Every structure is written in C-alpha cells, then in structure tokens.
Amino acid sequence: MMMTWTRAALVGSIFTCLHKKRAALAEAKRDIVQHSAADPSYELKLVQVIFRHGARTPLKPIPHSEQVEWSPTLLETPKHTLFNYRVTDLEGGPKPPSPFEERYRSNKLKGGAFPGQLTTIGMQQAFSLGARLRKDYVEERSFLSPTFKPSEIYARSTNIVRNVESMRCLLAGLFQQQQEGPITIVTSDAESEILYPNYQGCKKLKYLTSRRMPLAFSQPGMKDELTKLHQDLHIDSSNEVDFFVLIDNLLAEQAHGFPFSVQYEGYLQRTERKVIDIVSYMVRPNDREVMKLMVGPFLYALQSNILEATRRSSDDTQSRKLFLYASHDVTLVPLLVAFGIFDQKWPPYAADITLELYQHQPSREWFTRLSYNGKEQVVKGCSSSLCPLDQFLNALSEVVINPEDYKTKCCLTEAETAEKTQADFIP
The missing domain is CATH 3.40.50.1240 (Phosphoglycerate mutase-like)
Known part of the structure; x- marks a missing residue:
C-alpha cells in the first residue's frame, strides 16, 4: 500500500509540474498581445x-x-x-x-x-x-x-x-x-x-527572372511613363535608362542635397511607383x-x-x-x-x-x-x-x-539549358 501511495505521489508531482509549465505557456500565449519585449519575463x-x-x-x-x-x-x-x-x-x-x-x-x-x-x-x-x-x-x-x-x-x-x-x-x-x-x-x-x-x-534564378523581366516591364503604362520621364528629364531616348537607373540617381541626389525641386520630387514619386510595380511582379510572395x-x-x-x-x-x-x-x-x-x-x-x-x-x-x-x-x-x-x-x-x-x-535547385534542366542556349543565339 505504501508503494502504491509513493507511485501515486510521484505521478501526481509529475502532472503538477507539467500542469504548471503548460499553464505558464498558456498564459504567455494568451497574454502575448499585452506583453512587450520589455517585459522582464x-x-x-x-x-x-x-x-x-x-x-x-x-x-x-x-x-x-x-x-x-x-x-x-x-x-x-x-x-x-x-x-x-x-x-x-x-x-x-x-x-x-x-x-x-x-x-x-x-x-x-x-x-x-x-x-x-x-x-x-x-x-x-x-x-x-x-x-x-x-x-x-x-x-x-x-x-x-x-x-x-x-x-x-x-x-x-x-x-x-x-x-x-x-x-x-x-x-x-x-x-x-x-x-x-x-x-x-x-x-x-x-x-x-x-x-x-x-x-x-x-x-x-537567372533563367526564371530573365523570362519574367520583359513581362514586368511591359505592364500597362510602363513604356509610356518611361518615355514621358525621358522627355521631362531631357534624356536622349537612345540611351538605356530604365526606371531603376532613374530612381538610383534621383534618390542619391535627394540624399546629398543637390538642388531637388518640387518637379524633381514628382519625378521620384512617379519613378518609385513604377519600380515597385516591376518588383512586385518579379517578387511574388506566392x-x-x-x-x-x-x-x-x-x-x-x-x-x-x-x-x-x-x-x-x-x-x-x-x-x-x-x-x-x-x-x-x-x-x-x-x-x-x-x-x-x-x-x-x-x-x-x-x-x-x-x-x-x-x-x-x-x-x-x-x-x-x-x-x-x-x-x-x-x-x-x-x-x-x-x-x-x-x-x-x-x-x-x-x-x-x-x-x-x-x-541542386540552381541547376538548369536539359530542356531549360537548351532553351536558354537557343535564346542566346537569337540575333
């Protein structure tokens, strides 16, 4: 009988410890919205x-x-x-x-x-x-x-x-x-x-993004907006200046306090919107x-x-x-x-x-x-x-x-390699 009570007491203590731990965890998860990182616990x-x-x-x-x-x-x-x-x-x-x-x-x-x-x-x-x-x-x-x-x-x-x-x-x-x-x-x-x-x-990665990039740049309004920005900034249309080159320069000029008129700030906002549109097309969470x-x-x-x-x-x-x-x-x-x-x-x-x-x-x-x-x-x-x-x-x-x-995943399949090679030879 004494052995039975001893075992029962041991089991009871184990359950008590488990219960306390679970209770502490439940309290942490239940009240986590109220807690902050500054909470000493x-x-x-x-x-x-x-x-x-x-x-x-x-x-x-x-x-x-x-x-x-x-x-x-x-x-x-x-x-x-x-x-x-x-x-x-x-x-x-x-x-x-x-x-x-x-x-x-x-x-x-x-x-x-x-x-x-x-x-x-x-x-x-x-x-x-x-x-x-x-x-x-x-x-x-x-x-x-x-x-x-x-x-x-x-x-x-x-x-x-x-x-x-x-x-x-x-x-x-x-x-x-x-x-x-x-x-x-x-x-x-x-x-x-x-x-x-x-x-x-x-x-x-290069293969996948190179296939998607032309589609990202051909979204509705992209070409017209880039042409308009080229005209507004007096950029020769023969030069390869895309939205990323524009935002890179405009942000750098802004950060260093170069004469940055209200008109230029408008260019930056327009450019940023298009850059985000392109990136969102390229970098999809799903x-x-x-x-x-x-x-x-x-x-x-x-x-x-x-x-x-x-x-x-x-x-x-x-x-x-x-x-x-x-x-x-x-x-x-x-x-x-x-x-x-x-x-x-x-x-x-x-x-x-x-x-x-x-x-x-x-x-x-x-x-x-x-x-x-x-x-x-x-x-x-x-x-x-x-x-x-x-x-x-x-x-x-x-x-x-x-x-x-x-x-392993960075390697191209034979079909992808053939497709890429063929594309490289297109004049």
Missing part, C-alpha cells in the same frame, strides 16, 4: 540585424544636361566613424576579389568620384544606425558590452566596399569606437554570395520557387542562428549575441515580402530589419520579434509581433532552403 537571447548600406554615388549616371557633379570631397571619412577592422573570406583566409568593385572602378562619374561609393552622408547614416542600436542594446537593456568584444559580435558583409565601410561605421556608432582589438568582417566570393539574390551563382532562390539560403542562415541559440546552455558566455549583415536594397525587398511586411516603398539608405529572439522564463518557451526601421512588425503567419518561435519558423518554412538543396 522575456529574456533577450539573440539579435540579428540585416541592413542596407548608407547613401552612395549612383551606379550609372543619367545622361542629361542637368547631371550633377560627384566630387571626391563628398567621400571624406568623418573621424568618429573610424573603427579598426580587417576583412577575410568566410574561412578566415584572404579577402576574395570583387568583380563588382572592378566594374565600378573602371568608370568615373562627372566630378571625379567612382560609381557606387559610400559618401560622407552615407557613413553618418550607418553610424546613426549603430548609435540607435547602442541606445537599445547597450544603454537601455545592457544586452551588449559597451566596448566591442570579438566573442559577442559576428559581422558579415557583401564583398563591396560601400557595404564593408557601412559595417565599419555602424560598429563605430554601436561601440563609440571603443574596442578590444579589431573586428573581423567576413565576406564571400561573388559566385556563392547569399546576402543578395545571386543571379550569377544561381543559373535557375511564388515559392523564385522566393527560395532569392533569399532562401539567407533565411536558412538566420534560422540556423536562432536554432543554435535555443540549444545553448544558460552558462554559455562565449556565444555570439549579435549578428550583423551588411546587404542591399535588392536583399531587403524580397526579405520584406517573405516576412509579409513589404510596405510598397523602396528601402531607404541604412534601412534595417532587426530580428530578436526571446525566451519566456516561466515557460522556457521561445519567441521572436521583428522590426523594420525601428518599428515593430507582425510577421505573416504570426499571431502577434512577439511571435512564438514555432509560428515564426512555420511561416518561413516555404521559402527557407538549405545550402545543399539550393545548389
């Missing part, structure tokens, strides 16, 4: 920031009579944005060559600057983003150390100088130039880059194949960082707390679409997506929180902005792809 465990570089010179100038001068004086480095760093490949070896930079350096803009260079204003924008992160994660929440420590931070950038320099400026703002040794900024070769849709490295090939490997990396953090022991003090990724507007747009939060506006310079991971202490369950340019968002598939991890991972499961599958 939610402990911040990991932060990942994907950001666009700061303002830069245009990639390709508009050939018209009112072309502005991009002087090298616009590229001077403010002393407060300096930060000691080195650049390596992903394995710690020498920095890979950059075909993009080689292309930029082969031309000069009017005034003497090279295309695609981070300007003084762009450096300050990235610094300001770092200062904002410092206020949140150092000063207010004491999540990061006030001085840079290599064990806390992972920094990865595309292999383009403006992005590496934007990372430097962000770090200077984040740590106010206080550091324990230089930071290593890792980067990949162009063929295997995942921080932007890789049309060079993924033949299938097109899983294209979305996977555009940002699936990057999302896999973000997901892997989260899952690794959930497996850490509570006394692990050497694990990364902050992952920083210096990327591009063409990265942010499909990511925003994948998260279901694209606002139909072109991402500004130094725009950021910040993804946080929390653990609810009473239940020990995990939650994510995502913000865009400092504003909290509700990810598609999540019940609230503070999203249970299982909901978040499930929401992204249709577009996440691991490196092995990505490599």
